[in-house]
Structures are given as C-alpha cells and as structure tokens.
Amino acid sequence: MTSGSFRSSYRPARVAVLFFLVVALFFYGSLVWTGVISMTSSKLLPVYNFVGFDQYSRLWSTDRWIVSLVNMVIFGVLYVVVSMALGIFLAILLDRNVRGEGVFRAIFLYPFAVSLVVTGLAWRWIFEPAQGVQAIMRGFGFESFAFDWLSDPERAIYTLVIAGVWHSVGFAMIIVLAGLRGIGSDLWKAIRVEGIPLWRGYLQIILPSLWPVVASAVVLLASDVIRAYDLVITLTKGGPGFASDLPAKFAVDHFFGRANIGFASAASILMMLLVVAMLVPYFWAEYRAQKK
Amino acid sequence: MSATARRPDIGTIGLYAFLLASAVFFLLPIALVVVNSLKPMDEIRAGSLLALPAAPSFDAWRMAWSEACSGLDCNGISPGLWNSVKITIPAVIISILFGALNGFALTEWKSGLSNATMFLISVALFVPYQSMIYPTVIMLSRVGLFGTYPGIVAVHVIFGLPFTTLLFRNFYLGIPGEITKAARMEGASFLRTFFSVILPMSTNIILVVAILQFTGIWNDYLLGLIFAGNDNMPMTVQLNNIVSNTRGAAILNVNMAASLLTALPALVVYFLSGRFFVRGIAAGAVKG
Numbered sequence: 234m235t236s237g238s239f240r241s242s243y244r245p246a247r248v249a250v251l252f253f254l255v256v257a258l259f260f261y262g263s264l265v266w267t268g269v270i271s272m273t274s275s276k277l278l279p280v281y282n283f284v285g286f287d288q289y290s291r292l293w294s295t296d297r298w299i300v301s302l303v304n305m306v307i308f309g310v311l312y313v314v315v316s317m318a319l320g321i322f323l324a325i326l327l328d329r330n331v332r333g334e335g336v337f338r339a340i341f342l343y344p345f346a347v348s349l350v351v352t353g354l355a356w357r358w359i360f361e362p363a364q365g366v367q368a369i370m371r372g373f374g375f376e377s378f379a380f381d382w383l384s385d386p387e388r389a390i391y392t393l394v395i396a397g398v399w400h401s402v403g404f405a406m407i408i409v410l411a412g413l414r415g416i417g418s419d420l421w422k423a424i425r426v427e428g429i430p431l432w433r434g435y436l437q438i439i440l441p442s443l444w445p446v447v448a449s450a451v452v453l454l455a456s457d458v459i460r461a462y463d464l465v466i467t468l469t470k471g472g473p474g475f476a477s478d479l480p481a482k483f484a485v486d487h488f489f490g491r492a493n494i495g496f497a498s499a500a501s502i503l504m505m506l507l508v509v510a511m512l513v514p515y516f517w518a519e520y521r522a523q524k525k
Numbered sequence: 526m527s528a529t530a531r532r533p534d535i536g537t538i539g540l541y542a543f544l545l546a547s548a549v550f551f552l553l554p555i556a557l558v559v560v561n562s563l564k565p566m567d568e569i570r571a572g573s574l575l576a577l578p579a580a581p582s583f584d585a586w587r588m589a590w591s592e593a594c595s596g597l598d599c600n601g602i603s604p605g606l607w608n609s610v611k612i613t614i615p616a617v618i619i620s621i622l623f624g625a626l627n628g629f630a631l632t633e634w635k636s637g638l639s640n641a642t643m644f645l646i647s648v649a650l651f652v653p654y655q656s657m658i659y660p661t662v663i664m665l666s667r668v669g670l671f672g673t674y675p676g677i678v679a680v681h682v683i684f685g686l687p688f689t690t691l692l693f694r695n696f697y698l699g700i701p702g703e704i705t706k707a708a709r710m711e712g713a714s715f716l717r718t719f720f721s722v723i724l725p726m727s728t729n730i731i732l733v734v735a736i737l738q739f740t741g742i743w744n745d746y747l748l749g750l751i752f753a754g755n756d757n758m759p760m761t762v763q764l765n766n767i768v769s770n771t772r773g774a775a776i777l778n779v780n781m782a783a784s785l786l787t788a789l790p791a792l793v794v795y796f797l798s799g800r801f802f803v804r805g806i807a808a809g810a811v812k813g
Contacts, residue, residue: 242714245633252627252686253642259664259683260649263657270659279663323547326540339799340548346795346802347555348744350761351788354768355554358561358777359574368573399554404806411807460653463746467765484655489751494659501655508651 264505271498279494288499298500301478304390308479309458311394312401316454317447319398320405325435327406328413338410342403349400353467356396357383360468386476389469393461393477396468401457405450412446413439445522452515459507480504555788562586562781569777589782595766602783605763609743609790611674612759616681617738621731623682624689629723631690632697633705633715643694650687654747662751672754680752681742688741689734695808696730697723733805736798740791760787 274284292298323341327334344352359365362381370378382388416439424434440447462481465471471478471486480500487497557574563581591601631643661680662671670676700723708718749759758766764787768780795802 242712243633243709243718245630245715246636246639248626248630248715249634249639249642252623252630252690253646255683256646256649256686259661260652260657260687261645263660263664264652266660266663267656279659319547323544326544329540331540331544335799337544337548338803339796340551342803343792343795344551344555345806346740346744346791347788348746348761348791350744350746350765351784352554354764354780354784355558358781359554359557364561364569364572364574364777369575372573372575399551403551407803407806456651456653460655463761466746467768481653481655485658485747488655488659497655498659501653501658504653505656508653512648512651 267498268502270495271502273495275495275498277492277494284495288495289503291496292499292503297475297478298480298483300475301480301483304477305458305461305479307390308393308397308461309455311391312397312458313451313454315394315398316401316405317451319402320450321409321440321447323402323406324409324413327410338403338407341406344400344402345404347400349463350467352396352400353464356392356399357468360392383469384473386473389473389477392468393464393479396464397457397461400464401454405454408446408450409443412443416442445519448515448518452511455511456508459504459511480507555785558781558785562589562778562785564778566776566778585776585778586782586786588776588779589767589786593767593776593779593783594770595763596770602760602763602767602786605758605760606786606790608753608757608763609760612677612681612749612753612757613739613742616678616685616742617735619678620682620685620689620738621734623686624734625693625724625727625731626719627686627690628693628695629697629719630715631694646687646690650691654684658747658751665752672752674754674757677749677753677757677759680748681745684748685738685741689738692734692737692805692808693727693730696727700726729801732798732801733808736794736802737805739794740802743791743794 269281270279271288272283272285273279273281274287327337331337347355360380360383362368362379365380367378367380370380382392420438420442424438429438460481461479462485465477465479465482469477471482481504484497484500484504487493487500491497560577561569561574562585563583564576564578565582565584568576568579589601590603592599593601631639631646665671665676665680670679704722704726705718708722713721743759744761745759746761746765749762753759753762764783767783768775
C-alpha cells in the first residue's frame with residue numbers, strides 16, 4: 234500500500250485554497266478596503282487621511298440617503314411579500330394536476346430570463362401617460378382618466394414594485410413548486426385521512442413544512458432588493474428628483490458620477506451590514522435545523 | 526385526483542381563470558413592446574400601446590439594428606450584440622471550468638477548513654457589488670485590465686465564482702465516493718481525476734450552470750457599465766444609452782425593437798433549455 238505516494242499527487246486542498254484566495258482577495262479584501270476608504274475623506278481618488286465615522290454621520294444627515302433607505306424598506310417589503318404570496322399561490326395551483334402545466338410554468342417564469350434593464354424599459358413605456366395605461370384608458374372612453382405614477386414622488390416607488398414583482402414571481406413559484414414536489418405522499422395521505430380541508434392542509438401543514446424552501450427564496454429576493462440598481466436606472470432613474478432612489482443607486486452615483494468615494498464607500502458598507510443583518514438569522518436557523 | 530370525466534366545478538373554473546389571468550399579466554408587457562415595435566411612430570403617437578399595427582413592418586427593427594444613435598455613434602445596437610457575445614461566451618466557459626474544479630476540490634478536501642471555506646464562499650454570494658466594486662476598479666487598473674476586454678471577462682468569472690462553486694459542490698456531494706477512490710488507487714492526480722473521471726459525468730450540472738451563467742452575464746448591466754470600457758460595451762449598456770439618447774424626440778418603436786433584440790438571446794436560451802433552467806434555480810435556492 235503506497236498511500237503516501239497517491240496522497241502526494243491527489244491534493245484537492247491546493248486547488249481549493251488557490252480559488253479561495255481569489256474569492257478572499259476580491260470579495261473580502263475589497264470589502265475591507267471599501268471599509269477603510271469609508272473612514273477617509275476621499276473624493277475623486279482614495280486618500281488615506283482618516284476622519285473616523287464622519288462619512289457615516291454625513292450620510293444620516295443627507296436627505297437623499299434617508300429617502301433611499303425608506304424606499305428600500307417600502308420596495309423591499311412589498312416586492313418580497315407580493316412575489317412570495319403570488320409565487321406560492323401559483324405554485325399551489327400548478328401542483329393541482331393542471332392541464333398545460335408546462336406552458337403556464339414557462340409563461341410565469343420567462344420574465345426572470347428578461348434582463349432588469351429591459352424589464353424597467355418595458356414597464357416605463359407602460360406607465361408613461363403619452364401612450365401607456367393613461368392613453369389606453371382614455372382610448373376606452375374614460376376621457377379624464379389620469380395615471381402618472383412616474384412623475385408622482387409619492388407613487389414612483391410603486392412602479393418599481395410592480396415591475397420587480399413581474400420579474401420575480403416565477404422565480405418564487407419555481408422554488409416553492411420544487412419544494413411541493415418533494416413532499417412525500419404520507420403527509421398528503423394523513424391530511425386526507427384526517428379529513429382536513431385542502432386549503433387548511435396547505436396553510437397549516439404543507440407550507441410550514443416547506444419553511445426552509447420559503448426562507449431561502451425570501452433571502453434571495455431580499456438580496457435582490459439590496460442590490461437593486463438596473464431596474465431603477467431604466468424605470469424611474471431614481472426620480473422624480475430622488476423620490477424613488479435606492480441605496481444601490483445612491484452608492485454607484487457617488488462612486489462614479491459624483492466622485493465622492495469616501496461617502497459612497499460608507500453607503501455601501503451600510504448596504505453590506507443590511508445583508509449581514511439578513512443573513513445572520515437565516516444561517517442561524519439553518520444551522521439549528523441541521524443540528525436537529 | 527380521479528381521471529373520470531365530470532363537469533368542471535366552480536373551483537376548477539376559478540383555478541383556470543386565475544392561471545389565465547396571470548398568464549396575461551406576465552405576457553402583456555412584452556407583447557405590447559413587440560406589437561409597438563412593428564408600428565410606425567405616428568401610429569404610436571395617434572393611439573395607445575394597445576392598438577394593433579395597421580401595417581406591421583420591421584423598419585424599426587432595422588433601424589434598431591444598425592442606425593439607432595447612442596451619443597454620437599449611430600451604428601444601432603448590433604455592435605453591442607457582438608460585444609455581449611464575445612464577453613459572455615468565454616466568461617461562461619471559464620466560470621464553469623473554475624466552478625466545477627473548485628466545487629470538486631471542496632468536496633474532496635475533507636477537513637474542517639474545507640467547511641469554513643465553503644461557508645465564506647456562500648456568504649460571498651451575498652456581498653453587494655457596491656461594497657467591492659471600487660477596490661476592484663483599483664486592482665484591475667494597477668494590472669492594466671480596467672476597461673479592457675480581458676478585464677470584463679475576468680470580472681464576470683471572479684464575481685460568479687461563489688455561485689458556480691456552490692452549484693457544482695452541491696452536485697458533487699451527491700456522487701458516490703467509490704468513483705474517485707478508484708481513480709486515486711490507480712495513482713491518478715487530483716486534476717487528472719477531475720478531467721478524466723468527474724468532468725465527463727457532469728454534463729447535466731454543466732448545462733444547468735451554463736444556462737444560468739449565460740442569462741446572468743448576458744443580462745448584466747452594472748459590471749459591463751463599469752468594467753467593460755467604451756470599446757466593449759455590452760448590449761444592455763448600449764441599449765440604455767440608445768434609449769436615453771436625448772437628441773431629438775424619443776423614437777419609441779426603435780427603442781422597443783432594440784430592447785427586444787437585447788432580451789432575445791437570453792429568452793431563446795431560456796425557452797430552449799426549459800427544465801434545466803428550472804432545475805438550476807431550484808438547485809441553487811433549495812440547497813444554497
């Protein structure tokens with residue numbers, strides 16, 4: 234047995250460590266570096282004169298940042314809740330031995346393969362009064378029908394919700410459907426034997442048993458919210474003014490448009506903290522579930 | 526579910542009504558864009574998006590392809606298409622190779638460190654690009670790759686590495702240990718085992734990752750905008766430049782045709798790949 238010699242040529246650790254160094258450099262190294270820049274007064278180029286948490290306190294007194302955070306909460310909650318609710322509902326319907334299931338599934342999921350750039354543009358054309366919903370309704374004879382959410386500071390954010398939901402419902406549906414298909418016939422048999430009505434069976438037994446699947450879908454959708462950039466750029470451009478701005482756009486604008494990289498770095502570190510705040514309970518729950 | 530033919534009850538009717546209404550909601554936006562890309566501009570101005578074209582024509586598509594202006598260039602969206610093709614194809618191939626290699630290495634490396642590494646790679650999946658983009662710009666400019674063709678390909682490969690690694694690792698965890706053990710007994714090296722034993726049996730997962738990476742990279746906007754440089758602008762960036770071109774009135778039908786041309790390659794891949802796309806999403810989410 235020449236175990237020494239085959240071990241010497243079979244070294245997965247080397248490959249794994251090599252790739253990990255790349256990930257460590259570009260992901261974690263960049264993250265730390267961004268954190269360092271966020272503590273400096275860097276404008277156009279990074280300079281390393283430290284100013285402590287000045288950039289962070291400036292963020293909290295900047296209207297546009299506060300607006301973008303509030304928007305993120307509104308957009309995030311509605312986007313995740315509506316996408317999940319519709320996705321779960323459609324998954325349950327498709328799980329009822331529907332005719333043409335494949336066709337429906339393909340139709341519900343295809344928006345997910347359409348880029349957010351094109352999604353944003355398509356919905357912008359729908360929301361623009363000149364030829365969109367307003368013109369369509371007036372064409373039906375409702376002469377005074379008005380619909381102009383794109384230039385309404387209070388409502389522009391909801392156009393992002395509608396477009397985002399359109400894009401992602403299919404994604405939520407597919408994940409839940411995969412979970413539903415994994416449920417054993419025992420559980421269904423039990424529900425039938427107990428005489429529990431179908432809707433209650435779904436609500437009280439089936440869905441709770443799918444919680445890991447639902448949780449991972451929620452986490453993935455929520456991380457879309459934190460990085461949402463393309464959709465805002467094409468649909469509302471953050472406007473009117475900065476009424477529909479989101480943190481991801483705020484950060485990119487300050488990095489590249491406004492050459493204020495210390496400030497932008499502080500914003501993006503706060504974005505990362507939001508991600509951490511979301512991941513910690515998720516990973517914790519996963520860890521506890523695995524232990525059991 | 527009994528298969529006996531009986532009159533549809535109210536629940537069944539409601540179910541199909543809801544499914545059909547949903548189908549309309551999902552199809553309508555793109556259908557409207559298609560319909561209006563076939564109209565001349567004065568017809569769009571005179572009516573609404575809902576009106577069907579009086580005489581459908583592909584003029585707007587031709588303009589979008591080769592004449593639409595972004596900034597001072599009026600070459601249409603076609604240069605962007607070629608840029609996207611030459612960025613996406615090598616980036617997909619390399620990221621599959623690296624993801625598979627790394628995923629397999631992490632499966633074979635049996636140690637607590639391996640799990641810690643995997644954990645850090647999974648967390649990396651969630652790091653927002655904004656928090657890593659500026660240092661990446663600096664690092665790439667130091668080595669002369671910022672705003673270059675190899676630069677944007679490298680960025681896609683590196684930024685996609687956690688995702689591709691995760692998918693491959695989940696797949697490789699499911700293959701029996703005897704297979705690699707046999708190769709090791711014969712003295713094959715790790716790389717040899719990977720290329721001659723593991724890779725050939727990975728066709729399914731390779732297809733899954735290829736499809737997800739293709740649509741992901743093709744549809745990317747932010748990375749292309751920042752890292753590709755003016756000569757390699759991908760199609761999504763060029764599309765947004767064309768649409769936001771402020772000279773003259775918006776040419777809606779041309780913009781619509783340009784956006785459809787941009788969406789088309791990813792949609793073709795999606796409709797051709799059907800179950801692999803679905804399987805990939807489920808695998809990435811359920812086990813990720």
